[in-house]
Amino acid sequence: MTRKSIFIxxxxxxxxxxxxxxxxxxxxxxxxxxxxxxxxAETARLIGEANCWSVNFDVRDRAxxxxxxxxxxxxxGGRIDVxxxxxxxxxxxxxxLNSEDEITRCLDINLKGVLFGAQAAYPHLKKTAxxxxxxxxxxxxxxxxxxxxxxxxxxxxxxxxxxxSLDGEWAGVGINVRSxxxxxxxxxxxxxxxxAGTNEHIRARVHASGLEITPVEEVAEAAWRAVHEDQMHxxxxxxxxxxxxxxxxxxxxxxxxxxxxxxMQLLGD
Numbered sequence: 243m244t245r246k247s248i249f250i251x252x253x254x255x256x257x258x259x260x261x262x263x264x265x266x267x268x269x270x271x272x273x274x275x276x277x278x279x280x281x282x283a284e285t286a287r288l289i290g291e292a293n294c295w296s297v298n299f300d301v302r303d304r305a306x307x308x309x310x311x312x313x314x315x316x317x318x319g320g321r322i323d324v325x326x327x328x329x330x331x332x333x334x335x336x337x338x339l340n341s342e343d344e345i346t347r348c349l350d351i352n353l354k355g356v357l358f359g360a361q362a363a364y365p366h367l368k369k370t371a372x373x374x375x376x377x378x379x380x381x382x383x384x385x386x387x388x389x390x391x392x393x394x395x396x397x398x399x400x401x402x403x404x405x406x407s408l409d410g411e412w413a414g415v416g417i418n419v420r421s422x423x424x425x426x427x428x429x430x431x432x433x434x435x436x437x438a439g440t441n442e443h444i445r446a447r448v449h450a451s452g453l454e455i456t457p458v459e460e461v462a463e464a465a466w467r468a469v470h471e472d473q474m475h476x477x478x479x480x481x482x483x484x485x486x487x488x489x490x491x492x493x494x495x496x497x498x499x500x501x502x503x504x505x506m507q508l509l510g511d
Contacts, residue, residue, distance in 0.1 A: 244319050244321055247323055248323060258274070258328045265466070274295070275310055276296075295314055297309075323375070324374065324377055325377065327378045333393050345393050348393050353397050363376060364412075371415050375418040377469060380398045382486075406474065420473070423475055423476060423482050425478065425479035425482035425485070427456050
C-alpha cells in the first residue's frame with residue numbers, strides 16, 4: 243500500500259510543525275510549505291529528512307500553489323491525502339489603529355491563501371477520495387468575535403464559512419472538510435506584536451487577561467482526529483471550548499464579557 247501523505251502550509255514553525263511531527267510519527271510522508279527555509283529545515287530535522295519534502299512559496303500566489311502541490315505529489319508517489327491549510331498571521335488591536343497594509347496582508351494570507359489552497363488541492367484530494375481531507379486552521383476567533391480582533395476574526399469566520407461550504411460541495415466526491423479552532427496556542431506567534439502601533443507582545447496580553455496558553459501538541463492531536471473522525475469543527479483548548487459552549491448556550495453572557503473587554507481595551511488605547 244502506498245504511504246499516505248499530508249501537505250502543510252506554515253510547516254516551518256508552530257502548529258504546522260507540530261502537525262508535521264504528529265503525522266510523521268504515524269508513518270505519513272509530509273510536505274512542508276513556508277516562506278522560511280530555516281524553519282522548514284528545522285522541521286525536517288525533527289521529523290527526519292527522508293520523511294518530508296519542502297517548498298518555499300507564498301500562499302497568496304495562486305500559480306505557486308499548483309507548482310507546490312504538483313511537486314509534492316510527485317515526491318509522495320502520486321498522491322496527496324490531506325492538505326493542511328495552516329498558514330496564517332495574527333493582527334489585533336482596535337480597528338482604528340490597524341493600517342491598510344496590515345489589514346490587506348492579513349486578509350490575503352488568512353483568507354485568499356485558504357481559498358487558493360482549496361482550489362489547488364481539489365484534484366489531488368479527489369484522486370485519493372473517499373477519505374481524503376482538506377484541513378483548515380481556523381481559530382476560536384471564528385466562533386465568537388472578540389474585541390480588539392475585528393480583522394483577524396473576520397478571516398477566521400471566513401475560514402469557518404469556507405469549511406462549511408466545501409463540506410457541502412465536496413461530500414459527493416468523498417473529500418472530508420474540517421477546521422481546527424484553537425484558542426491561544428504556545429507558538430512563536432504569541433511572541434509577535436498584534437499591530438505596528440504597539441510594542442506589547444500577544445503573549446503578555448494573554449497573561450494579563452488571565453487566559454490559558456494551550457500546548458501546541460494538543461492542536462496536532464486534534465488534527466489527527468479531525469482527519470480520521472466525522473466532526474467538522476474542532477475547538478482546541480479550554481478557552482475555545484468555553485467560547486463554543488457560551489456562544490451556543492449563553493450568548494448574552496459572552497456578549498457582555500466581550501463588551502467589558504472592549505471597554506478596557508479602549509481605555510488602554
